[in-house]
Amino acid sequence: MDVRDGTLEPVALMSFRFHFGLPQKIAALILLLFFAATLFVIGRTPLTESDYRYALCGREMWEKPAPAAGYFTTCGNMQGDGTLAYRAAALPLSIYVNTLRLEDWIAAKRNHTPADSDPVGGSVYDLRHQIVGTRYLLRVPFALAAVMLGAGLWWVTRRLFGNVGGAMSLLLYCVSPLVLRYATTPNNEILAAWGLYAVIYTAIGIAHAMYGPPRKWRPRIVLFTLALGLTACAHLLAAVLGLFASAVFMLYVAERRRTLVFPVLLVSAFGALMLVFASYTFRLGLFTYVFTGGAGRFTLDYMPALELVRDPLQLAVTAAAGIALVLFVLLRRARYFGNTVPLLVTLVLLPIETTQISSIPVVWAYPFLLTFVGGAFADAAETKQRKLFLAIVLTTLLAQGILCGTWLWVSVR
Template sequence: MLPDSNHALCIYQGLEQWKGGAIAGTPQSLRSEAATGVPSAGRAGHLRVRDGYDQDRSPLYYLIAAAPLLARPAVLPPDSRIGQLWMAAPYLFFGVMLGGSLWYVSRRLYGNAGGYIALALYCFSPAMIASAAGAQSLGELGAVWGAFGTVFTAIAVAHTLYAPREVVLWNWRRILLLALSLILAAGNQFSMIVLALVALLLMLWVAPIRKRAVLAIWATGCAVATALLLAAYFFQPAVFGQGMAHARWVDFEPHALTASLSYAHTFQEVFRGPPLMIAFPCALFTYLSWNRARYFGNTAPLLIAVMFLILALAAPTFPGQGFQLAALVFLFVFVAGVFADLLETRHGLIVTASLSGLLLASAVWNLLQLARLARS
C-alpha cells in the first residue's frame, strides 16, 4: 500500500527538517501539490491547520515518520514491498515495544498468566494489527506507547517514595523515563497532555503521605519533557512558542457525547475483536461482584480506560482514534488482571479452558483473515 497524501506530506516535511530545512508542521514547511507531488493533506482535511501550524502534532511526529528514510538505501524504490515495509518501520517498532511493555507490566502486576493473557489479547487485536502495520495509522501507536509508559512509570515512581531516599537524584532514571513517555504521547498528539494531570493524580493516589516529593518529581519530569519538546523544534524558541500557542491541547466536543453515531463508531473500533467483546463483560461483572478483584492493580487501568473512552467519544474524528487505541490497551490490562485472579480460584481449570479456547479461536481467525488479505 502506497502512503496516502497525509503520510507522504508528513514524510516530506520530516525529511526537510532532518536536512536542516523548515520546522515540520509550521507555515514555512507547508507545501502545495507542486512541491510534494501529492494532494494537500491539509486541504483534504487530514491535518487540522491554523495559521499554517499543525494543531494536533509537534514536529516529533514528522521526524519519526521520516526517520527510516534517512537510512533507506537510495536504490530501494518506495513503491516496492521492501520500500513500503521500510516506511512502516516506525509503526512496527512502536507496535513491538508497546506489546513488550504491555506484557512486562501485566506480568509484574498479575504474574505470568496475566502477562500472557494481555499479550495474547494485544497480538490478535484487529485494531492493533492494522495500526502496527501502518494501514490505518496517523502515528497513534507512538502516542499510545507514550500514554502507557506515562501511567505505569508514574505509578512505579510513586511506589519508590516510601523509601527514605533523596527524591529527585535517586529517581532520575524513572523521571527521565516519565519525561520520555510524556513527550512521546503529547509530541505525537497534543491532546494527550491530559496524561500529565493523570500522572500527578495517580502519584498522589499511590503516595498520599509524600505530596511534596510527588510534586517535585512530577514538576521535574514535566520540565524535562518540555525541554525534549523544544528539541523537536530544533531549539528554535520563537517557532516553539508559536507552535504551543496554536496547539489544540483540549479536544472535547460535549455535543458528540449525545450523538449515537459517536458511540457506534467508538465501540465498533474498540470492541471489534471477538475476545475482548466476550472477555470484557465477564471481567467487568466479576470486578463489580467480587471484592477480591477490586484492588488498585485492576481499578487503575479500568479508570484510565474509561477516561480514554470518554475522550474518544468527545472527539469522534482525530484525535479520537488515538484515544480509542489507548483505551483498548488499558482494557487489555484490566481483563488480564481479573482473569488472572479467576485462574487462582477453584474454577481455574474451567477459566483456563474457556479463555484458551477463545484466544486460540481468535488467533486462528485473524491469521486466516491476514492470509486472505495477502492473497488479494
C-alpha cells in the same frame, strides 16, 4: 506489602534487574511472531497518499525545516498533529538518502570528478524506484513502537497479575486487528498509546520508589520525563491526560510522600516541554503553535466506545472485557489498585473525541483495557473455578486469533 492495597514495595513494579527466564522467552517469541506479522502486512500493502505525506513532512523536519515563514514544513503545521510520527516515518528515509549522497561524494572524490549537488533529490514518490524497501523504511518504526508497547504491556501485567494475566493481555494484544492496523501505517496513535502507557505506569513506579532512597527515584524520573515528552510530541492531549492521571495515582500511592509529587511532576513537565521544543528545532514561533493549534480540544461522546464494541473484529475482546467487568463487580479479590487503574484510565479515554484534529483515543485506551482484562481473569483463575476461567481464556484467545487471521487474509489479498 502487596500491590492489591496500593502499597507495593518500591522495587516491585519497576525493577531494572532483568532475568531472561522461560516466561521472558515465551513473551519474546510471541512479540517476534507479532513483528513478523506486521512485516507481512507492510510488504503486502501498497504505499498510500498518507504515507507519502508523512515522508515528505518528516524529511523536511530532519533535512530543511521551516521552508516558509510561520510554517514548519510545506505541509503547514500539520493541523496541530504531533511531529513524532512524521519524524519517525522519515528518519530511516533521511538516513538512507544521506548515505547515498555520502557514497556519491566519496565516489566523486575518488574519481576526481565534480560531485552532483543532489544525486538523490526529489520527493519520496519521485525516488520510490531508487530507494530500496520504501514501504519498510516508512512503516517499520511504527511496528517497532507497537512491539515495545506490547513488551511494556506484558511487563506490567505479569508483574502485577502473574503469568496468566501477562500471557492473556499480550496474546490479545498481538492478535488484535486494531493494533496491527496502526502498527503498519505511519500515525501518531500507536506512538501516543505507547507513550501514555509508559507515562502512567512509570509514574506509579516513581510513587512506590518514593518510599525508598532517592537514588531509586532518579532513573524513573528521567524515564518518566522522556516518556511524557515523546507522548507530547505524538499528541499533546495524550500527554496532558497522562500528566493528570499520573498526579492522581501518585498522590494516592505516595500517601506519606505527597509533598514530593508536585515538584517531580513540575520538573518532568518542564523537561517534556523542552523535548517538544526540540522537536520543533527550537523555533519559538513554531513551538507556540502547539498551544494555539487546538490539538488539546476534545469533547465527550459515547460513539467511539460504541464503535469499538460493535466492531466484529473485536468481538472476543469485547466479550472478555464484559466478563472482566462483571468479575470486577462481583469478585472482591478483583477490586484492588492494580485492576482499578487500567479500568479508570479506559473509562476516561474511551469517550474522548478530539475536535480540532483527527485522532483515535480508543487506540490509547486499548492497552489499558487489555491490562484490566488480564488482571480480572488472573484473579478469577485463582478461585475454585480456575479450570472454567482458564477455559474461557483459551476460548477467547482462540476466537480472537481466528478473527485476526480472517482480517489478515482479507486485507492482504
